[in-house]
Amino acid sequence: MTVLAVHRDPVALTLTxxxxxxxxxxxxxxxxxxxxxxxxxxxxxxxxxxVVDHDLTPGGRVTYYMTGPDGExxxxxxxxxAVDTPHSLEIEDGFAFDSGRPNxxxxxxxxxxxxxxxxxxxxxxxxxxxxxxxxxxERVIAIGQDxxxxxxxxxxxxxxxxxx
Amino acid sequence: MVAGGKAGEDHADRIFRALADRTRRDIVRRAMGGTLSVSxxxxxxxxxxxxxxxxxxxxxxxxxxxRTPRGREQLVQTNIDTVAEAxxxxxxxxxxxxxxxxxxxxxxxEPERGERR
Numbered sequence: 578m579t580v581l582a583v584h585r586d587p588v589a590l591t592l593t594x595x596x597x598x599x600x601x602x603x604x605x606x607x608x609x610x611x612x613x614x615x616x617x618x619x620x621x622x623x624x625x626x627x628v629v630d631h632d633l634t635p636g637g638r639v640t641y642y643m644t645g646p647d648g649e650x651x652x653x654x655x656x657x658x659a660v661d662t663p664h665s666l667e668i669e670d671g672f673a674f675d676s677g678r679p680n681x682x683x684x685x686x687x688x689x690x691x692x693x694x695x696x697x698x699x700x701x702x703x704x705x706x707x708x709x710x711x712x713x714x715e716r717v718i719a720i721g722q723d724x725x726x727x728x729x730x731x732x733x734x735x736x737x738x739x740x741x
Numbered sequence: 742m743v744a745g746g747k748a749g750e751d752h753a754d755r756i757f758r759a760l761a762d763r764t765r766r767d768i769v770r771r772a773m774g775g776t777l778s779v780s781x782x783x784x785x786x787x788x789x790x791x792x793x794x795x796x797x798x799x800x801x802x803x804x805x806x807x808r809t810p811r812g813r814e815q816l817v818q819t820n821i822d823t824v825a826e827a828x829x830x831x832x833x834x835x836x837x838x839x840x841x842x843x844x845x846x847x848x849x850x851e852p853e854r855g856e857r858r
Contacts, residue, residue, distance in 0.1 A: 585831040585835060587828040588766050588770055588827070589760070590760070594842065600849045608848055608849065706834055711827050718830060
């Protein structure tokens with residue numbers, strides 16, 4: 578995996594990352610479309626994800642939870658907005674109660690993924706994450722830190738030092 | 742979990758409304774340097790000075806820009822702190838996604854196991 582480009586837009590509140598993988602687009606699509614593959618990368622190693630429902634059709638739901646080192650679980654969901662296999666996917670990602678029911682009081686994140694064949698054996702993936710407000714971003718990060726997504730300060734400094 | 746509270750929600754609403762408009766987002770970018778006046782900004786857009794003035798007022802209310810008197814003009818400057826805060830938060834999401842993309846690379850590098858699609 579190679580990160581080709583990153584664009585942070587602090588005004589539009591979007592993050593775009595362009596990356597390249599040594600695999601055909603149909604193969605890369607599987608990491609989103611196959612729940613067993615999805616759960617191997619969605620959560621950090623110490624908080625592995627378990628995908629419960631996985632309906633990757635427009636209006637469909639994906640539900641999942643991550644399990645922390647002490648056995649506590651953190652639930653989440655996707656609402657599938659648009660799917661074009663194996664080219665693009667648009668989802669809304671949110672938090673859920675332990676029952677799996679979406680918690681509508683917490684902010685959601687919009688995620689758009691586009692796959693394009695760079696060559697027959699290489700795929701470019703463009704991921705754009707969008708937030709409704711700075712407050713939403715803060716809250717998603719605060720909750721994410723409880724879920725093992727907390728970041729070392731040094732890592733963030735390194736990113737911020739890079740030109741935007 | 743962090744709850745924004747009513748005041749925090751109202752503030753977030755104002756920022757969101759302010760940034761929902763393309764012209765206003767553009768003003769926030771152009772006013773980073775703080776050297777443009779309202780009339781200077783108005784020359785950049787196909788709209789009246791009054792219309793631009795209204796956009797600036799919305800941004801000011803959301804805490805995204807402030808105005809400084811300079812002679813007969815008022816210079817518009819982006820509140821860098823607000824934008825820097827957003828940049829810092831985006832950097833945290835960047836790291837989250839870099840980690841995920843790295844793990845996707847690991848999954849793809851493995852020989853395919855029994856097909857289960």
